[in-house]
Amino acid sequence: MTRLVRAALLQETNRGSVDANLGAIEAGLRAAAAKGVQLVLLQELHNGPYFCQHESVAEFDRAEPIPGPSTARIGALAEELKLVVVASLFERRAAGLYHNAAVVFDCKKEICGKYRKMHIPDDPAFYEKFYFTPGDLGFAPIQTSLGKLGVLVCWDQWYPEAARLMALAGADLLLYPTAIGWDPNDDAAEKSRQCDAWVTVQRGHAIANGLPLLACNRTGFEAAPTSSIESGGRGLQFWGSSFVAGPQGEVLAQASTDNPELLIAEVDLARSESVRRIWPFLRDRRIDAYGDLLKRYRD
Numbered sequence: 001m002t003r004l005v006r007a008a009l010l011q012e013t014n015r016g017s018v019d020a021n022l023g024a025i026e027a028g029l030r031a032a033a034a035k036g037v038q039l040v041l042l043q044e045l046h047n048g049p050y051f052c053q054h055e056s057v058a059e060f061d062r063a064e065p066i067p068g069p070s071t072a073r074i075g076a077l078a079e080e081l082k083l084v085v086v087a088s089l090f091e092r093r094a095a096g097l098y099h100n101a102a103v104v105f106d107c108k109k110e111i112c113g114k115y116r117k118m119h120i121p122d123d124p125a126f127y128e129k130f131y132f133t134p135g136d137l138g139f140a141p142i143q144t145s146l147g148k149l150g151v152l153v154c155w156d157q158w159y160p161e162a163a164r165l166m167a168l169a170g171a172d173l174l175l176y177p178t179a180i181g182w183d184p185n186d187d188a189a190e191k192s193r194q195c196d197a198w199v200t201v202q203r204g205h206a207i208a209n210g211l212p213l214l215a216c217n218r219t220g221f222e223a224a225p226t227s228s229i230e231s232g233g234r235g236l237q238f239w240g241s242s243f244v245a246g247p248q249g250e251v252l253a254q255a256s257t258d259n260p261e262l263l264i265a266e267v268d269l270a271r272s273e274s275v276r277r278i279w280p281f282l283r284d285r286r287i288d289a290y291g292d293l294l295k296r297y298r299d
Contacts, residue, residue, distance in 0.1 A: 003270035005146050005173075007039040008032040009263040011242040011255045013220030014049045021047050022073055028262055033081035035264060039146055041216045043242075044088045044154050044179040045100070050218065053233055054225045055130040063092035066101060067111060075109035082107045084144050086151055088177035090131075091116070100132045102151045102177055106144040113142030117153040118162065125183065125224070125236055128155070139165035147172030147269055150211070154178045157198075157215065161293070163205035167282070172269050174205060178217040181238035195239050195257075203249035210276040212252075212267045213245045219258055247275040 010028040015021045025042060032040050045051075047070060051059045064070060070089055078085045084106050091101040100117035116135030120128045139162060141148035150171030156162045157176045166174060180198060182191045206213040219240035224233030243254040244265040253265035276282065292298050 001270045001273075002268050003147075005039055005267045005269060006035075006037050007041070007214060007244065007265055007267050008035075008037040009041050009214060009216040009242040009244065009255065009261075010043070011216060011219055011240055011259075011261045011263060012043055012046060013218065013238075013260050014222060018047045018070075022070065024260075025074070026077055029077050029081055029083060029085065031262055032264070033083055035262075037083065037264060039084045039086075041086045041175050041214050042088055042177060043216045043218045044177040045090060046088055046177075046218075047090070049222050050179045050181075050236065050238070051225075052128045052131060053125045053222070053236060055127050056225065059131065060092075060098065063090040063098050065093075066091045066103060066114065068092075071103055071105075071111060072109070074103075075105050075111065078105035078107055079109040084146050084149075086149065086175055086177065088153065093133075097133055098131055099135060100128065100153055101135075102153055104142045104144060104149060104151060112144060113149075113151075115140075115142070115151045115153070117156060119155040119159055121155045125233060139169060141166055141169050141171040150174045152176050154180065157202055157205070160205060160208065163209055163211075167209035167211055171209075171211060172272070173267065174209070174211050174213040176202065176213070176215040178215055178242075179238065180217055181222075181236040184221075184234050184237055191239070195241055198239075199241065199243060199251075202243075203245050203251070206245045206247055207249040207279075208281060210247045210272050210279060210281065212247055212269065212272070214243075214267075216242045219256075219260060247272045248279075 091099040106112040118135040122129040150166030218238040
């Protein structure tokens, strides 16, 4: 038995404006549809630059409601091209209340599901806690015509708990819109360690849950905003390397580090059944002994 899904990751660079970025997304979606793709994953916060390199109240002007103008445009394309699309937007929920949200369209213009990023980082050049309220929708897969999508966002990808909870809720695959890159001052060895760790931890989530996994990252250099430069910011070199892994962690396809790319791979959702039969991790979990996971730290 097979259950093939032809999936694409649209690895892009910031094109300088919302209209230019959405134009590149439209071109990518049309190219994907022409190649028989059924599911497209976009990168994190694809409408503009990764503005979280600094803290500035002016950046809140980038946020928009969901539904809003971007969801209308992407939804119309999903309906026209008969695609399942996972988009990533800066959501304005109310004045002073904003989220980093992923939105799913199932071959229709209407939104079929939404996820709000749960884990919010606050690190040099990734000052997301200033902008985003932690998600409140939980770890709930989104039902589509292709299966249940376990959509998570960027920093979520380092947490095995997030992937596990999506798997326990019946996700058929895991998807991570992402924006991660190097400090230009990092040396080659440190850059290699960071990117390898990023790929490895996500392959581990695929293995531990017996699920295929898609991770779509940005690419290109984004200069630090002026205020960030004044405080020592040097910009970010997003490392691309978007990839698709199977349920045993096998890498099915991987993009380059430094170029926009439409990465296409065939994913067999039925393989999860056979993999879980030989590696029954869910069966052997000691749920009676995991109470300490609810603690911040076991003193």
